[in-house]
Amino acid sequence: MPVLIRRLARDLLPGLAVLLVGSWLLLTLMLALLPQMFTGGAIEFGGLVDAATRLLRFSLPEDETVGLGARLAVSLPLIGLALAVALALGVPLGLAAAAHRPRGLAQLFEALSLALALLPAFLVGIVLLLARARWLPELPVGGFIPWEQPGGAFASLLLPALALGLPNAGWVATRLRAEIQLSYAPATIEALRAVGLAGNEARRRLGRLVLRRRIADIAAGSFAAIAIGLVIVENVFYLPGLGRLVLGSATGAAPEGLAVGLFVLVLIIGPGMAGIRLMRLGLDPDAGVT
Amino acid sequence: MSGRALVIVGLAGFATILFVAIASLFVAGPAGVPLALPDAVHLFGTDGSGRDLLGASLMGTVTTLAIAGLATLAGLLLGGTLGLATARAPLSIRAGPHALWQGVGAVVIALVLTVVVAPGIGNLLIALSVAASLGCGLAIRDEMRRLRRLPFYEAARAAGMAELPALQRHLLPRLLPFLARLGLTQLALLTLLEVTLSFAGLGVSAPVLSLGGMISGAQSVLVLRPAVALVPAGLALLIVLSLHVAAAGLRPGPPAGSPRHAAA
Numbered sequence: 308m309p310v311l312i313r314r315l316a317r318d319l320l321p322g323l324a325v326l327l328v329g330s331w332l333l334l335t336l337m338l339a340l341l342p343q344m345f346t347g348g349a350i351e352f353g354g355l356v357d358a359a360t361r362l363l364r365f366s367l368p369e370d371e372t373v374g375l376g377a378r379l380a381v382s383l384p385l386i387g388l389a390l391a392v393a394l395a396l397g398v399p400l401g402l403a404a405a406a407h408r409p410r411g412l413a414q415l416f417e418a419l420s421l422a423l424a425l426l427p428a429f430l431v432g433i434v435l436l437l438a439r440a441r442w443l444p445e446l447p448v449g450g451f452i453p454w455e456q457p458g459g460a461f462a463s464l465l466l467p468a469l470a471l472g473l474p475n476a477g478w479v480a481t482r483l484r485a486e487i488q489l490s491y492a493p494a495t496i497e498a499l500r501a502v503g504l505a506g507n508e509a510r511r512r513l514g515r516l517v518l519r520r521r522i523a524d525i526a527a528g529s530f531a532a533i534a535i536g537l538v539i540v541e542n543v544f545y546l547p548g549l550g551r552l553v554l555g556s557a558t559g560a561a562p563e564g565l566a567v568g569l570f571v572l573v574l575i576i577g578p579g580m581a582g583i584r585l586m587r588l589g590l591d592p593d594a595g596v597t
Numbered sequence: 598m599s600g601r602a603l604v605i606v607g608l609a610g611f612a613t614i615l616f617v618a619i620a621s622l623f624v625a626g627p628a629g630v631p632l633a634l635p636d637a638v639h640l641f642g643t644d645g646s647g648r649d650l651l652g653a654s655l656m657g658t659v660t661t662l663a664i665a666g667l668a669t670l671a672g673l674l675l676g677g678t679l680g681l682a683t684a685r686a687p688l689s690i691r692a693g694p695h696a697l698w699q700g701v702g703a704v705v706i707a708l709v710l711t712v713v714v715a716p717g718i719g720n721l722l723i724a725l726s727v728a729a730s731l732g733c734g735l736a737i738r739d740e741m742r743r744l745r746r747l748p749f750y751e752a753a754r755a756a757g758m759a760e761l762p763a764l765q766r767h768l769l770p771r772l773l774p775f776l777a778r779l780g781l782t783q784l785a786l787l788t789l790l791e792v793t794l795s796f797a798g799l800g801v802s803a804p805v806l807s808l809g810g811m812i813s814g815a816q817s818v819l820v821l822r823p824a825v826a827l828v829p830a831g832l833a834l835l836i837v838l839s840l841h842v843a844a845a846g847l848r849p850g851p852p853a854g855s856p857r858h859a860a861a
Contacts, residue, residue, distance in 0.1 A: 341712060425785075425837055427793050430830050433812065433819065440820045528697055535701045538708070539797050543816075557708040558716065558798050565712055569705065 319581040330573040334566045335359040341562040361563065362570050368556075368563045373547045375571065381451050381548035382537055385464050385471070386575070389533045392472025394526060397479025398518065404480055405487035405514055406507075417484060423477025428536045432470035432543040439466060449545035467544045471536050475529045482528070486521045487514045516592075523587035527580040534576045549575075600846040607781075607843025614836055615662065621655035632822050641828050644811070645818060654829040657806040661833070664721055664801070665787040672729020672783055673776065679730065680737030684745070696732065696786055703728035703790050707799040721800035725787050732786070733779060740775050744768045778847040785840035792833045808833045 339358035365375055397420070404416040439446050446466060452459030490513045499509035537550030545551075549568055556564030633643040641650040703724045710720035744750065745768070753763045794800040795809025802810060808829040815826035 337709060421841070425789070425834070425841065427789050429793060429796055430812070430834075433816070433826055433830070436819060437823050531701065532697050535704055538704060539793060542797065553708065554797055554799075557711045560712055562712050565708060569708070 319584065323577050323581050326573065326577045330570065331359070331362060334362055334570050338362065338562055338566040358566075362566060365567050365571065366563070367552075367567055368561050371552070371564060373552075375549075375567070378547060378549045378552055379571075380454060381464075381546050382541070382550065383575070384460075385467055385537065385541075385546070385548060386530070386533050386579075388464055388468035389471035389475065389536075390526065390530055392468055393475035393479050393529050393533065394522075396472070396476035397529070398483065398522065400476060401480035401483030401487070402514055402518065404484040406510070416480075420477045420480030420484065423473055424481050426474045426477070427539075428470050428474050429539045429543050431473050432467065432540055435466045435470055436543070451546050451548075463544075463546070467540050467546060470540050470543065471533050475532055475536075478532065479525055479529050482525050483518065483521065486525075487517045490514075490517045519590045519592060520587070523584050523590060526586075527583040530579050530583055531576050534572060534579070537572075600848065603846030604843050605846075607839045607841070607846060610839030611836065611843065614658065614832070614839065618655040618658040618662070621652050622659060624652075632818060632825070635824075641824050642822065644825050645814060650825060650828050653806055654808065654811060654832050657808045657811050657829055658832055658836070660801060660805060660807040661788060661791050661795075661809070662836070664718065664725065664807075665784055665791050668722060668725035668729045668787050668791075669780060669784045671726035672731075672733040672787075673780055675726070676730035676733025676735075677737050677776070679734040681741060683734070684738050684741035699728040699732040699786065700790060702731055703794065704799075707794050711799050716799050716802055718801055718805070721791065721794055724794065724799075725790055728790065729783055729787055732783060736779055737772075737776075740772065741768070744771055774847055774849070778844045781840045781844040781847070785837045785844070788833060788836055788840075792830075 335355060335358045338361065339354045367375060400416055400420050400423075404413055404420050406413045406416075436448070439448065445462075447459070447463045450463065452463045454460045491510060495513065496506065496509050499512065500506060504512065537548060538553050539550070540546075541548045541550035542554050549571060552564055553568035553572065556562070556568060627638060627649075628647045629639055629643045629649070631643060631645050631647045633639060633647070635642045639649045639651075644650050644653055706724035706727055707716075707720060710724060714720065747767075750763060750767050753767055754760070758766075791800060791807070792809035792812070795802070795807045796813045797809075798813065800809060801807035803814070811829040812826045815822075815829075819826055
């Protein structure tokens, strides 16, 4: 536990504090300044304080019909599901792409992971909607079935989670492959062969070690990409989540909704990334040493 | 395939798309009925407004590439200056994967600018240029720091060569291929970001044609006529793929002395 607290204090908390406080101040400024820009009025200290407290109270515009809690009930499970898809596909793909033999197969997996990483999530969503219309008509076309019907809720999140998860699986695979390839230093391989390991077994062991060391950081990056991807993908599938609030507020010129939506996104992304990176303590065999 | 062949294939693919797209501005095909199926005149049919789908997509490609190209240029100039200026700074910011933060930055800036003024090309250009400057600046700073640690540069400085001549003679020739690769990957990334932001309604909107705007407009007829969305999407992906193939060809080979170098 002391190691965990030391690492938390040293590595994560300063950055997290800067992110949260910085975004709160920036969004406060945005929320206080934008209405003044439209009306041409003077900026007062009271206006800044009011904007800051409105952000901390997460107060949405009065015409907003869906509450923040209901939106989070859509967005948070969607992020979790998409991250699960990204890791479940990306990790095996990355390991296979980094494998030395057979080379042709490894190159095929490398090309596949690069192709996935290049796809924009909204485009995957459109292709999935087409596939649903042709082959999976039982899945909902859009919108969200409330959690009172867990099967329906899961079904309505399945395609959006795939749309967010598949490009991120490519991203996880390419990053994991690059990290593993970096560890294949000739001297390290030679040292492992000197203790009796075959070349392929040496590379497999190095790959597993890199996976345990780096997967938490890679997953944290993927988590952030998925969370910001919500803004686009929820609108493709008409999901009433946080992303829909953010984009709807931007295109509807509603600064209050945009500021609160972005602030909640930061509150999800910052601590979420920190929490995922902390998982390294349980995975990395050397995490408790330093 | 060798690096040179990859560069040739990638750049030839990109140049072909660019040439045909620019030519489409001067050769407008005849209009037809909305959402018509492919025939001899309209190779992929028509879009919701009765325009030739391929011709309209190629016109959209010009807009998309013009915005992405300008933003890449701004990124290389502004980010490059910042990167070179900060390469010697003692403060080091661990930025992580640049593309991720570029995407986040572009989306957030475009969202905020859309609230301030209506969505448009200007907003998009600002959002993409800031994102490109961020990415290019961090990448060039990291590369300069790596190059400065190379033995021949250290040796040149230790032998008494002044900093500027040493930079010009030893680092600049090695930085140029890196800049070319960075420019190609940035153009690919910014093309995707332009398409994404215009699709979301944060960038180019009708009547100006862009690939993202066309895909967005096709959502209502997606099941009826998938080609209306898939043709502009396919063009965007072809552009990105050709740029990445060319960039892959410019990747430096394995270091001298390594087994992969000997095999090569």
